Amino acid sequence: MNELLTRLTSYIGTLPADWDTNVIFITAASFVAWVAWRIIYSRLDPIVDKTKFQWDNLTLHALKTPVSTLIWCWPATVSIGILLQNRFQSELNWLSTLKHLLVIAIFLWIVIRFINNVEKYVLSQKKRDETTVQAIAKVTRLIFLVIGALTIMQSFGLSLSGLLTFGGVGGLIVGLAAKDLLANFFGGLMIYFDRPFKVGDWIRSPDRQIEGTVERIGWRMTIVRTFDKRPLYVPNSVFSSIVVENPSRMLNRRIYENIGIRYEDSAHVANVVSGIKSMLEKHPDIDTNQTLIVNFNQFGPSTLDIMIYTFTKTVNWIRFHEVKQDVMLKVLDVVHENGADIAFPTQTIKLDKPHAPTLEQHIQIEP
CATH class of the missing domain: 3.30.70.100 (Alpha-Beta Plaits)
Structure with missing residues (x-):
């Protein structure tokens, strides 16, 4: 234990005298910036609530947590850079990449939160088709996630042209290996665009034992709640090969x-x-x-x-x-x-009259 303390003391002694001052200053500045952001947010929140325009509320709520995270994480990377650079006396290029990734992650976080807020707000109004709103939100999130993934790969020095070329060959291999998953994905797209049914519709299929109320339409499967309240999980690819009846329409x-x-x-x-x-x-x-x-x-x-x-x-x-x-x-x-009445099932039985017995049939001859 004493040897560990001795090594830690010697390590701290090798650091420049001003490293702690810089780190403390950066941390204090982060705290001040975070407090300032909280004050600004608390002042803006009641103001935007009073406006009839709802997009400012949705944007402000989407910024709340990601901005607070950025205020703390960005100075933290600077502080780490100061400590490590003073220790190793060399440039740390990976820190600039880390900062780039941090900015991309915060941007994606804000966009995804904003899309989620817009989706919840539109669905709460009950003036739009729930299936269409969810489909647009999912596609939009997917687009931004793909763009973010490509940007992150480019930050690591990967060539997008080579990546896309490899993606064409790799996509063929993945497509063959996960054909059922892709079939369900494109089946979900068919449901979203053709709209044979939507969430809340009563559907049934003469081809399969599927009947109930549509509860959720996902990318891979659709949840149908049967009339005895049991959930039925149907892969989306099934709907491309069966007849679906929609009594709700x-x-x-x-x-x-x-x-x-x-x-x-x-x-x-x-x-x-x-x-x-x-x-x-x-x-x-x-x-x-x-x-x-x-x-x-x-x-x-x-x-x-x-x-x-x-x-x-x-x-x-x-x-x-x-x-x-x-x-x-x-x-x-x-x-x-009109003097009539409803009939009930009846049967008429016709009986023939029996023949009268002859005299000979009544005479019993005794020996």
Whole structure:
């Protein structure tokens, strides 16, 4: 322990007398700059909150933490440079590279925070399509991350032309090795640009057992919440090879029913048909601009069948069933008002009269 203290003391003695003064001065200057930034931020924050223009809020909040980090990290690299340069008496070129990387990292940090803030703000307004906003935000973040990565590589002395040439060959190899991952990525792009569905839509596929509400559309997979509240994770590449039905984009919902009238009420069928059609045409929740059919359809085994084919104005599932219930109850009223009734399954059994026994069949001959 004493030997370690002796070596540390001798090392400090070899440093120039002014190294500690410079480092302390730089640290003090960093602290003053950080305090000044905090004061400026605290003054600007209530001012920008009062403005109707929201971009200043988003920009200021994006700058808060990265600027504080830059205020401390940049002087720290200068202090490290002073200590090491005085010790080794040589130029430290890697420190300039470190400072360059620090600036790039802070810039990317600010941009990513700004994009995230804009995304959250736009989604909170609920005036834009959530899927489109998320897609634009993801693509923008990806673009800046790629630009930042290329800039960092160039800072290390790598040739971008050679890197891009190598990337073409390497991209082919990676593409073959990760074809499923790339298929999911491009499947996600297809969903974002073609927009067969968006977050919140109810979708189902006749080809696969996929049905539920879209909860999230990612780069690799889409999360569908089934109606029994189980999450279903579907790779995006699946949607490029299956048929997807989107009931959420229906313009109307259909009521398609067949009701049976008793055969003994055949004289009232015409009046029942016209009464039901008139009722539907006057119903406030029925879209009369769509197909509306009420016809005597067929002779059933025990009923005279009347087909009802019409569309509701609402597409909401719960409201649709309320309208359908009201329509069916009014159909019953029309049937009863015309002196008819709904038939129920019946069977008619025809029994032939038994033959009268002959006299010979009643006489028992005893021995």
